[in-house]
Amino acid sequence: MLAPISCNGYSIYFNEDGYEKLKHYIVERNPSRIFILTDENTNEHCIPVFMGKMPADFTAEIIEIEAGEPHKTIATCSQVWQVLSELGADRKSLLINLGGGVVTDLGGFVASTFMRGIDFVNVPTSLLAMVDASVGGKTGVDLGPLKNQVGVINVPGILIADTSMLMTLPANQMRSGLAEMLKHGLIQDRNYWAAFRDLSALDMNDLDVLIRDSIMIKNNIVMQDPREAGLRKSLNFGHTLGHAIESYFLQAPEKDTLLHGEAIAIGMILETWLSAKTRQFPEDTLEEITRIILSYFPKVTIEKEDIAPIISYLKYDKKNAHGHINFLLLKDIGAPVIDVRVPDDLLIRSFSYYNGQPQTV
Incomplete structure (x- = not known):
């Protein structure tokens, strides 16, 4: 039990x-x-x-x-x-x-x-x-x-x-939740993240333990910062751009609506790339994270003309303050950095990085 x-x-x-x-x-x-x-x-x-x-x-x-x-x-x-x-x-x-x-x-x-x-x-x-x-x-x-x-x-x-x-x-709903579990590993626990390199050998009991561990990671953060004054912002990794992508795909009539986790998976790749460019996040770990996320989540087509309206949604992010868009980025796995400002040109280049990745699902 x-x-x-x-x-x-x-x-x-x-x-x-x-x-x-x-x-x-x-x-x-x-x-x-x-x-x-x-x-x-x-x-x-x-x-x-x-x-x-x-x-x-x-x-x-x-x-x-x-x-x-x-x-x-x-x-x-x-x-x-x-x-x-x-x-x-x-x-x-x-x-x-x-x-x-x-x-x-x-x-x-x-x-x-x-x-x-x-x-x-x-x-x-x-x-x-x-x-x-x-x-x-x-x-x-x-x-x-x-x-x-x-x-x-x-x-x-x-x-x-x-x-x-x-x-x-259905499988896509399970994947949607998996994105948040991946996030918990990236912001808090390298060993927990490592468990997701290959889930093929896990049974239901193993999944139960991973679910409980994921809840523990989130709860430990919330217990320390229930009102999101600081540490709890780390739970937003992947969500600044992920929510913007989710919102854009929700209202664009020609786009298929994305599940929350599908959008957050994209956001984590983009924000890990931004971490590498602004916080010296290790490039080899960026490549590993990208490969693992894309092994679970199908690539989503993001056209060049989609990028500007996606970025425009960032002004509604709840972490913003005094007119500034604040990102949660990583120095390394388990080492989050809150309230980072990112130049627009890097935001645009992060989508080029994502679009240039091979599809692995």
Whole structure:
């Protein structure tokens, strides 16, 4: 059994242990009503798994939203707030967010703001949500194509990481979560990063341990800097350009929408190259990182005319201050440098580096 992880104000439990803790949590809190927020995918594939692990007399109202990043909006929140109100939710109600990062981000924000705050529990069902989105207390929604512009920091009562839920995921969704695990290794732990050089020999037990280790890395950073005053910014490696790419592909009608991890994978390659050019990051390690990331993530076509609008999205990044775009870069694996400014000409050249790489998937 995987040991639980203590966080700021809550705990993360794994697999069957999580459901036992949830049963006790419900008895102790004695909520007036229980609601489960899902999307159409998790309602179909994960609700039966979840309900099968709860007591026979467990009852809850299910609220379903549309799946996908385009629906992570205030408009969706308004619909959920309205449904909660119509179904008689009060300040003693409990909202269980059962889904991927969109559901846990949006559900946490809905719970934190409905009647000025009700209890919520996160049950992430995607790898991305388990190792990143549902950990650390960040909740919120997008503002048009701009990622996570509206939200609050608030923690769930408990979090259950049930890795059996991952069996319901398509391959691209598993890869999306893998990007955040790769990031955790790059910013914090060379040995952890080394585990991803070849995953072919790993079984499910090995994956469980890697997932727990990834959560531990993020949680240790969040525990030291819960409000992102300094160290927590290291979790944004790959995200400054990655979010800009994700936003651009989300709104460009001729582009296929990228999953979060797919965009972050590109961002990590670009920002590792920038690290090599501005922070003397080792060139041989840059080549290794690029090769490993591209062994998991298909190359994405980024045309020359895409680069300027992608860069224009950088002005919305939440790490910016006083009109300056701030990057999180690396001196080496496990040695992040916060608040780095990068000239525009290097940004443009970083895309040339990415586009010049051979496809290895």
